[in-house]
Amino acid sequence: MLESYLPIFFMIAGGIAFGVVMLKLNEFFGPRRPTEEKFSTYESGMEPVRTARERFSVKFYMVAVLFILFDIEVVFLYPWAVSFRELGYQGFVTMFVFIVILLIGLYYVWRKGALEWD
Amino acid sequence: MYELLHDLLGDSLLVYVIGAALPLLFVLPFAVVAVLLEMKVSAHMQDRVAYMYTGWHGVLQPVADILKLLQKEDTVPAAADKFLFRLAPFLVFMGGYAGFAALPFSSAYIGSNIDLGVFYILAVSSLAVIGLMMSGWASNNKWSLFGAMRSVAQIISYEIPSALSILVAVMIVGSLNLQEVSKFQEGGIQNWIVFGGPMPLLQKLLLLPFTITAFFILFLAGIAEVNRTPFDLPEAESELVQGYNTEYSGMKFAIFYLAEFANMFLVSGIVVSLYLGGWTSPFGDVMSGPIWSFFWFVAKGMFFVFLQVWIRWTLPRLRVDQLMYTSWKVLTPFLFVCIFAVGLILVL
Amino acid sequence: MEITISDLWQSAPMVSLTLTGLVALLVESMKGGRTTAVYGLSLAGCALAFVFSLWSLGSEVIVFNGMILQGGYASYFSMVFTSSAFFTIVLSRPYMQRLHREQGVLYILILFATVGMMLMASAMDLIILFLGIELMSVCLYVLTGFVRTKVTSNESAVKYFLLGAFATGFLLYGIALVYGTAGTTNLKLISQSFAQLSGNSLFLMGAGLLVIAFSFKVAAVPFHMWAPDVYEGAPTPVTAFMSTGAKAAAFAAFVTVFIRTFAITGTPISEVVAFIAAASMILGNVTAIAQSNLKRMLAYSSIAHAGYMLSGIAAGSAEGETGILFYLAAYTLMNMGAFGIISWVEQQDDTKLTFDDYAGFSAQRPVVAAMLSVFMFSLAGIPPFAGFFGKYYVFLAAVKADLVWLAVIGVLTSVISVYYYLRLVMVMYFRDGNATIEERVPGFAFAVIGVIAALVILLGLYPSLVVDISKTFFKL
Numbered sequence: 001m002l003e004s005y006l007p008i009f010f011m012i013a014g015g016i017a018f019g020v021v022m023l024k025l026n027e028f029f030g031p032r033r034p035t036e037e038k039f040s041t042y043e044s045g046m047e048p049v050r051t052a053r054e055r056f057s058v059k060f061y062m063v064a065v066l067f068i069l070f071d072i073e074v075v076f077l078y079p080w081a082v083s084f085r086e087l088g089y090q091g092f093v094t095m096f097v098f099i100v101i102l103l104i105g106l107y108y109v110w111r112k113g114a115l116e117w118d
Numbered sequence: 119m120y121e122l123l124h125d126l127l128g129d130s131l132l133v134y135v136i137g138a139a140l141p142l143l144f145v146l147p148f149a150v151v152a153v154l155l156e157m158k159v160s161a162h163m164q165d166r167v168a169y170m171y172t173g174w175h176g177v178l179q180p181v182a183d184i185l186k187l188l189q190k191e192d193t194v195p196a197a198a199d200k201f202l203f204r205l206a207p208f209l210v211f212m213g214g215y216a217g218f219a220a221l222p223f224s225s226a227y228i229g230s231n232i233d234l235g236v237f238y239i240l241a242v243s244s245l246a247v248i249g250l251m252m253s254g255w256a257s258n259n260k261w262s263l264f265g266a267m268r269s270v271a272q273i274i275s276y277e278i279p280s281a282l283s284i285l286v287a288v289m290i291v292g293s294l295n296l297q298e299v300s301k302f303q304e305g306g307i308q309n310w311i312v313f314g315g316p317m318p319l320l321q322k323l324l325l326l327p328f329t330i331t332a333f334f335i336l337f338l339a340g341i342a343e344v345n346r347t348p349f350d351l352p353e354a355e356s357e358l359v360q361g362y363n364t365e366y367s368g369m370k371f372a373i374f375y376l377a378e379f380a381n382m383f384l385v386s387g388i389v390v391s392l393y394l395g396g397w398t399s400p401f402g403d404v405m406s407g408p409i410w411s412f413f414w415f416v417a418k419g420m421f422f423v424f425l426q427v428w429i430r431w432t433l434p435r436l437r438v439d440q441l442m443y444t445s446w447k448v449l450t451p452f453l454f455v456c457i458f459a460v461g462l463i464l465v466l
Numbered sequence: 467m468e469i470t471i472s473d474l475w476q477s478a479p480m481v482s483l484t485l486t487g488l489v490a491l492l493v494e495s496m497k498g499g500r501t502t503a504v505y506g507l508s509l510a511g512c513a514l515a516f517v518f519s520l521w522s523l524g525s526e527v528i529v530f531n532g533m534i535l536q537g538g539y540a541s542y543f544s545m546v547f548t549s550s551a552f553f554t555i556v557l558s559r560p561y562m563q564r565l566h567r568e569q570g571v572l573y574i575l576i577l578f579a580t581v582g583m584m585l586m587a588s589a590m591d592l593i594i595l596f597l598g599i600e601l602m603s604v605c606l607y608v609l610t611g612f613v614r615t616k617v618t619s620n621e622s623a624v625k626y627f628l629l630g631a632f633a634t635g636f637l638l639y640g641i642a643l644v645y646g647t648a649g650t651t652n653l654k655l656i657s658q659s660f661a662q663l664s665g666n667s668l669f670l671m672g673a674g675l676l677v678i679a680f681s682f683k684v685a686a687v688p689f690h691m692w693a694p695d696v697y698e699g700a701p702t703p704v705t706a707f708m709s710t711g712a713k714a715a716a717f718a719a720f721v722t723v724f725i726r727t728f729a730i731t732g733t734p735i736s737e738v739v740a741f742i743a744a745a746s747m748i749l750g751n752v753t754a755i756a757q758s759n760l761k762r763m764l765a766y767s768s769i770a771h772a773g774y775m776l777s778g779i780a781a782g783s784a785e786g787e788t789g790i791l792f793y794l795a796a797y798t799l800m801n802m803g804a805f806g807i808i809s810w811v812e813q814q815d816d817t818k819l820t821f822d823d824y825a826g827f828s829a830q831r832p833v834v835a836a837m838l839s840v841f842m843f844s845l846a847g848i849p850p851f852a853g854f855f856g857k858y859y860v861f862l863a864a865v866k867a868d869l870v871w872l873a874v875i876g877v878l879t880s881v882i883s884v885y886y887y888l889r890l891v892m893v894m895y896f897r898d899g900n901a902t903i904e905e906r907v908p909g910f911a912f913a914v915i916g917v918i919a920a921l922v923i924l925l926g927l928y929p930s931l932v933v934d935i936s937k938t939f940f941k942l
Contacts, residue, residue, distance in 0.1 A: 006131075007230040008219045008238075010138035015215045018142060019208050019373060022188075026369035029189045039196040041259050042364055051197070052260040060271050063442070067274040070450070074281040077457075078237055081288040085464065092465045094469065096458065103454060104488050106446075111495035115446045117439035 062114050073102055122226075141218035141229050149379040153180040156427050163431045184372065192368040199256040206253035207366070207373040213246025214380035221387045222297040224397050224412035235295040236284055239388065240277075243343075246377070247273050250362050253374075257365040265361025268438070273343050275442060279449035280339035286332035286456050287392040289464065290315050290325070296388075300396030307400040312393040324463045328456040333393040335449050337422070340385035342445070344378060346426055348433040349441060386422030387415070394418055473529040476536045478518040479544045480584045486511025487577040494570035504570035505559060508577055512552040515580075519544035526939065532652055533591045539726075539939045542791060543587035543718045546798050550711035551580040553802045553914060558703035560908045561809045565701075567613055575612075576707065579605035583715035587722070592641045592651040595719055599637065599683065602715055603630050606708060610700040618816065622699025629682070629692045637679035643672025657727040664733050673735050676723060677742070683716035684772045685765075687745040697765035702812055705761060706805030709768045710798040717775055717794055721787055724779050731782040731867060740780035740872050746773030747879040754886050758820045760808055763886060764801070767845060770883060771797055777876055778860035781867035784937075789859030791936040796844065796852035796925055803918040804841040807834055810907050821890060825899025834907070837919040839891045844922050846887040847880050852925035859933070 041048040080087070080095050087094075109115060123133040154177060161168030169176025194203055217239040219229035232238060247270055254266020288294060290311055291302045303309050305316060312333045314322035342349035363374045390396055395418075397411035405414075436444070474481055490507045493500075519541040526538035534540075555573050562568040578601060585598030607630065611623025641651065647669040648656045656663070663669045678689060685693035697705045730736045750770030757763040775793050778786035811818050811827075828835040844851035857880060861873040925932065 007138040
């Protein structure tokens with residue numbers, strides 16, 4: 001069974017090798033004429049003002065936190081879905097309770113406006 | 119395929135190396151074709167002709183583009199985080215490309231026949247999210263960072279609906295391995311999961327509305343995950359220049375581009391394998407077999423790639439709030455209803 | 467692996483409280499969801515869970531495929547937690563209203579934290595234990611930072627969260643090592659093979675990591691650093707909840723693992739726990755003397771109390787368990803009362819928290835001052851209040867387990883503690899000043915504090931009420 005993971009390993013190695021080769025080719029064929037202007041940050045032709053690394057809106061964190069919650073939930077759902085038929089009616093009820101609890105949470109988040117972007 | 123290679127080459131590692139190289143040999147020509155397709159289709163939709171000079175009707179243009187990009191200077195901005203800046207394209211590319219390992223291209227070939235299958239695809243494709251974030255952050259450019267933030271927020275928001283809609287099919291089949299999922303749907307178009315799968319008639323009819331919903335949502339969420347119009351806010355060129363890859367040039371830029379096209383096909387491949395019979399022939403036993411099944415898979419996949427291009431030139435771009443609204447307040451609740459209903463139907 | 471209806475029915479305290487929490491969440495998110503409704507619902511849920519616990523106190527059963535213990539030990543602790551949650555909810559309403567920060571989530575978080583505590587007390591499996599600790603802790607992190615506009619509240623929440631996350635790490639490593647050596651996370655199975663395991667150094671290391679994690683949760687030296695800052699920064703009713711319910715829950719887990727499961731007497735674990743207990747008693751009491759802020763004083767005193775209770779665990783005997791169980795009931799009541807009164811006197815801008823602010827309090831508010839004195843006497847362990855018997859039982863257990871030195875340290879440090887507890891009483895009664903509660907104390911909360919004070923005296927007069935109950939619990 002484990003050997004079916006071997007192609008994945010080779011694929012990843014192959015993908016990296018492909019990228020490296022292409023970049024090396026680019027380095028070989030491409031010119032190299034560095035100027036200060038060229039390597040400055042692109043800001044639509046204006047002089048770059050300050051660094052780009054500033055604080056961004058808390059909305060993004062909200063989305064990330066929600067994502068983690070739901071993603072973990074989905075991860076729990078997958079094994080259940082695969083063996084769904086063997087588990088039968090009891091597995092269904094159990095998971096249903098789990099999903100309902102989660103949906104109450106979603107409803108709460110929704111009502112509290114965490115899903116509004118503006 | 120692996121049996122064949124084993125027969126030819128014996129029990130050596132080379133078998134796996136060759137098996138693993140095949141998807142790359144598919145992705146590269148595919149990208150060339152897809153670039154051409156995108157340009158030609160979009161042009162004809164707008165009553166233009168697009169490239170006409172390089173080769174017959176401009177068919178060599180993508181190749182010329184690649185050669186041109188090879189000769190461009192590979193710049194790294196002075197303010198960038200050099201290491202992360204160089205690493206990012208690889209991650210983005212691997213996120214799309216590594217997923218091909220679990221796609222069943224034909225009844226005889228799947229890169230890696232692991233039981234995790236589609237779950238593995240979901241897992242590796244999140245590499246791309248890290249890559250995007252990395253590219254935006256490392257560029258130290260406002261456009262890049264904004265684009266990357268938007269992109270990541272969008273991808274992870276749509277990851278939930280897509281994962282849940284995959285779940286609907288997984289519940290029906292009871293396996294994550296896409297090869298198994300495809301086999302499950304053998305026997306003609308009526309057995310495809312989008313039409314309820316090979317179930318007794320009553321069950322099939324009950325399942326039908328939910329599988330169709332899940333299928334549409336999967337495709338929609340798939341488009342959103344590859345950041346294509348109408349979900350292309352991250353690289354909304356009128357707002358953000360090029361989004362996260364603004365500062366990239368030469369081959370690195372090309373790798374981002376390649377990743378996007380690889381993702382386009384990956385999404386189509388997942389949709390096709392899960393809901394549209396994968397490599398199975400729509401006519402039952404007619405025109406089946408390893409070669410034909412490869413044809414069917416690619417044909418179905420290309421159709422969805424075409425559909426993505428079509429949508430791109432038909433629909434306007436969404437606003438951010440509409441985007442989030444769609445994902446969290448429409449698709450996710452709908453899918454929970456689907457999962458509940460499908461579960462109920464299968465249990466009873 | 468069936469889950470039956472009777473499983474659910476037998477875990478009625480936990481299930482009812484969870485359902486209440488979910489319904490409250492729905493009420494809170496409905497349009498025009500009134501905070502008062504959530505408040506009432508939460509109180510009703512706590513009361514219901516309390517009644518269920520009382521009702522199921524008689525017999526112990528193991529439910530959910532050997533994962534969860536219900537009745538007896540678990541019910542006893544459920545009663546402690548639900549009453550702690552009930553008092554906290556009652557006290558936090560006027561407090562949060564004064565700050566204009568009352569939100570229904572506060573009560574809901576308290577409910578879910580209580581569910582987590584119940585899981586900790588009823589865990590028969592290390593995984594359930596972990597689940598309970600996390601459920602409780604995550605809710606407490608949020609509760610600590612509940613007053614978003616206050617810097618101190620935020621600061622303490624971040625501190626608590628970061629250090630709590632470390633402690634969770636220790637817990638998980640400990641569980642991993644125990645699992646690796648014992649081959650199971652089920653406490654019952656571990657207890658059966660403890661005799662062979664106790665010689666295994668990897669297992670002992672795992673147990674040591676568990677000691678660290680639990681010591682963090684009960685705020686015992688040297689893992690107490692977070693306690694004073696967090697107790698000071700958190701909203702006072704939440705502090706009361708943390709120092710009573712959460713501490714009791716952590717001790718419940720401590721007792722489950724180290725007395726009921728492991729027979730630690732004579733093993734290195736026992737020595738380590740004894741050392742932690744001694745250090746907590748000494749450091750907690752000595753540092754508390756130097757405090758002028760009452761919340762900080764009570765924080766250090768809670769470290770010291772953790773030390774007293776840990777000597778019961780170091781004893782590792784049934785007497786130790788009984789002593790801790792009684793101590794926790796008494797401590798929950800008296801600490802809740804003390805924090806409750808402090809939360810009335812405290813002003814919105816974190817002033818009126820020092821000893822001096824209580825000068826002349828007895829003249830202004832004779833009844834409140836009397837009740838606060840009761841709590842202080844009880845905390846100091848002066849008979850006939852409940853606190854005395856708590857100390858008596860744990861020290862007795864320590865002496866019986868040949869830990870006389872620990873009991874001596876306990877008694878000596880208790881004498882030290884009398885100084886700072888009675889200092890407050892002295893300030894209230896013998897120094898002139900104009901300490902007042904500016905706002906009117908809400909009647910309900912006042913009545914609740916009165917009940918707590920009465921219970922503290924009652925338990926002091928009839929300790930057998932609780933002790934007899936705890937003697938009926940069987941060993942694993």
